[in-house]
Amino acid sequence: MTDTDALPPGTDPDKASVARMYDAMLGGEHNFAIDREAVAAVTAIDPQVRTLARANRAFLGRAVRFLARSGVRQFIDLGSGIPTQGNVHEVAQAASPQARVVYVDKDPVAVAHSTTLLADNPYADIVDADIRRPADVLASPQVRKLIDFDQPVAVLMVAILHFVAPEENPAGIVAAFRDALPEGGWLALSHATNQDRPDTAAAVTQLYRSRATSPVTVRSHEEIQGLFTGFELTEPGLVHVPLWRPDENEDIPENPSEYWVYAGVGRKSG
Numbered sequence: 704m705t706d707t708d709a710l711p712p713g714t715d716p717d718k719a720s721v722a723r724m725y726d727a728m729l730g731g732e733h734n735f736a737i738d739r740e741a742v743a744a745v746t747a748i749d750p751q752v753r754t755l756a757r758a759n760r761a762f763l764g765r766a767v768r769f770l771a772r773s774g775v776r777q778f779i780d781l782g783s784g785i786p787t788q789g790n791v792h793e794v795a796q797a798a799s800p801q802a803r804v805v806y807v808d809k810d811p812v813a814v815a816h817s818t819t820l821l822a823d824n825p826y827a828d829i830v831d832a833d834i835r836r837p838a839d840v841l842a843s844p845q846v847r848k849l850i851d852f853d854q855p856v857a858v859l860m861v862a863i864l865h866f867v868a869p870e871e872n873p874a875g876i877v878a879a880f881r882d883a884l885p886e887g888g889w890l891a892l893s894h895a896t897n898q899d900r901p902d903t904a905a906a907v908t909q910l911y912r913s914r915a916t917s918p919v920t921v922r923s924h925e926e927i928q929g930l931f932t933g934f935e936l937t938e939p940g941l942v943h944v945p946l947w948r949p950d951e952n953e954d955i956p957e958n959p960s961e962y963w964v965y966a967g968v969g970r971k972s973g
């Protein structure tokens with residue numbers, strides 16, 4: 704996307720979009736100067752932030768492969784973002800060509816590019832919705848058409864709940880999706896934390912609050928673990944994002960605790 708392209712309707716020209724910022728961090732092309740400038744400001748606070756974004760994206764891929772190996776053929780990807788490398792339907796359908804994927808996002812650029820990408824895919828679709836209204840997502844025609852809640856389903860909340868403020872009840876949002884899942888359904892989640900690098904997290908939080916479309920709320924390990932209420936965490940539990948089932952031991956960086964995002968996968972229990 705060039706900066707002469709018109710911003711899609713519904714976008715605030717004075718704010719960096721959190722979806723487009725993440726796209727810029729991952730080296731994508733669907734972002735504007737205002738997004739890249741905000742990413743440059745985040746990078747000035749944490750020079751590792753692009754590596755952190757890539758590590759988060761890699762966790763998404765590993766989690767989907769793990770879930771596919773565990774027999775899951777249906778995924779609801781909440782806050783799915785602008786399509787880039789390793790999209791959930793590509794990973795899931797590589798394991799099982801008829802795997803169903805419903806993406807959900809409220810960013811106009813994310814929705815537009817997902818719609819184009821999925822036009823010819825009968826098993827994947829995108830819902831333009833706000834995850835803070837779970838009933839809208841669950842009642843959407845796309846979910847009703849593609850997801851059978853009598854079969855295993857995974858809900859993915861990867862780098863999304865830190866955009867939900869405490870007063871917006873993130874635990875209640877997770878609970879609404881959990882209650883829709885069958886026994887044995889899954890939750891994969893990653894979330895920014897203030898546990899290890901509180902100064903970095905505080906400075907980045909402040910920057911998002913002043914410049915981006917959604918403020919960020921970072922949470923402690925205990926608070927993020929609390930979001931798995933009603934789920935049993937699989938091994939290795941809630942860990943720094945590069946440490947969640949790395950493909951190769953060589954993939955583990957020397958400084959995993961500097962990656963200020965926790966990740967985990969849990970299974971709905973009784």
Ligand SMILES: C[S@@+](CC[C@H](N)C(=O)[O-])C[C@H]1O[C@@H](n2cnc3c(N)ncnc32)[C@H](O)[C@@H]1O
Binds near residue numbers: 722781783809862
């Ligand atoms: C950092 S990106 C994560 C993308 C993808 N899940 C990943 O981890 O690679 C966060 C996405 O969540 C979306 N988002 C934030 N708040 C949302 C909300 N309340 N409802 C729907 N989407 C939301 C943003 O538009 C953005 O695309």
